[in-house]
Amino acid sequence: MPVYVTDKPLNLTSHDVVARARRALHTKRVGHTGTLDPLATGVLVLCVNDSTKLVQFMEADSKDYLAYISFGAGTPTLDAEGPIDERAEVPELDTAQLQSVLDGFLGAQMQIPPQYSAIQVNGQRAYAAARAGEHIELPARPVVLHELRLLGLYARVHDAPTTFTPDAQGRWQPAESGLGFTLPPALGDFPTALVWARVGSGTYLRSLARDVGAALGLPAHLAGLVRTRAGQFGLEKAVSLEALEGAAGMPDLDALQLPRIEASRELAQQLRQGKRPAWSEAGRFVVTLNGELVAVVDCDGNQLKVVRAWA
Template identity: 75%
Template sequence: MPVYVTDKPLHLTSHDVVARARRLLGTRRVGHTGTLDPLATGVLVLCVDDSTKLVQFMERDSKDYLAYISLGAGTPTLDAEGPLDREEAVPPLTPEMVQRTLDQFLGPQQQVPPQYSAIQVNGQRAYAAARAGGQLDLPARDIHIHELRLLGQYPKVQDAPRTFAPDEAGRWTPAERGQTFTLPPALGEHPTLLVWARVGSGTYLRSLARDVGAQLGVPAHLSGLIRTRAGRFGLEQASPLDQLAEATPQDDLSALQLPRLEATPELAVQLRQGKRPVWPEAGRFVVTLQGQLVAVADGDGQHLRVVRAWA
């Protein structure tokens, strides 16, 4: 039950990547664990064949990003797709002022999604309404932002670093040697913040850029975005999309960012038979134990089910 990690290229949608993966891997059963916008690059986790059952659990995983937030310029899409619809002068900002502003967005909160998004309201996609010149009333959604770090401020996005390397904690920071990323064409020369972010599922970095700008008193847009981690997988493990067929897949248990339990042979048999054991020792399954998802591995490591365990 393979799981593949790829580095999504610029300008492709996540659906485009899935379509190419189907051709490269020779299967129709491919799903991803979290959409990346066309102007974003980085980690996209693909679940193939029976591993598509894991998507419902893995799409909840936290994710890390490098985000370029350009200030003083707004766009309808909230990113570099444009066009610019608002420009204002940016007042002097110290790193301390910017970090204090970023800190205000930490923790659980509500966020209004972008109008140019795939969210549906009464069966209508928000982006379809926006392209037709309208707007949907998008309700704010519960999100959780775990960490925001200002890595630098630059007179324009063209001056911001493109080469990064991960530290021991997995946070990517500018480096002389490492991985070099490609950003979308800039919409002009605007003061730009480089931010490292760790966020919970459902967080829109485009909306965060908009809201950070608003808190600083100026319009803003996301001029570049790189996902450096999704769940257990970082860019270090990602394969180029055109080399996906030669990549080594991950097994399903290693893909799950969940607590793990080891099953006894007796319990593994009961789980396979669809029984409801009264003790929690378990193995190669996904279970809900007192409301918490747990990965459970049996002796042969070949079976995966979704069960509810009772303590």
């Protein structure tokens, strides 16, 4: 029941990656814990066979990104897929001013998703409706942006660094040696901000690019995006799709960041039978955690199930 951390290549959808993983791992049961757009690269966590049950506990994890935001051109998709449908002259940008604008987006807020997204509206994907010429008003959704750090401001996107290494806190920084990333072809020579972002689940970095541009009175688009972390999984430990077939994968218990309970043989048997055993000295569901999820491990050291523990 392994979990794999893969490095999604440019120009593949998350569904493409799942299809390739099914062939490489010789199984039809493969799921992922958070979609990446075709023009984005980086961490895509795959859960295989019985591990697909873990997706529900991992898809809400926070995520880190390196985002390249280009100013002076807007696109319908909000990224470098194009075409450009709005242009404006860009005044000289100041890094302190731009960091101040980024700081204004921190915290909980409502964000309007891109028209070209996989959100279902009236039984169809929003991107399908958009490509059919329909305009759908997508409602704003609650998101949380934890950190936004301006790493640099460049005359054009391909002047920005593409080689990085993580620091001790997992924040990726430009470096002379490290992991190198491939960006999509640029739509033109537009001033570009490189931003390191730590955001909550459901946040669209394409929407952030649009909104940062709007705050500056400019059209903007996401010229490149790299996911460097999803939950506990960092890009430095990801495997390529070509190496997936021979990769060892990660056991379920190591993939879940949950408190663990070592169950006795008797308790494990009761839980397998679907019972909710009374455990007076430690609370209704074995421990007192006030509704927190816990991983219950049987006496052989294998994961048994995830339960919600109440006082």
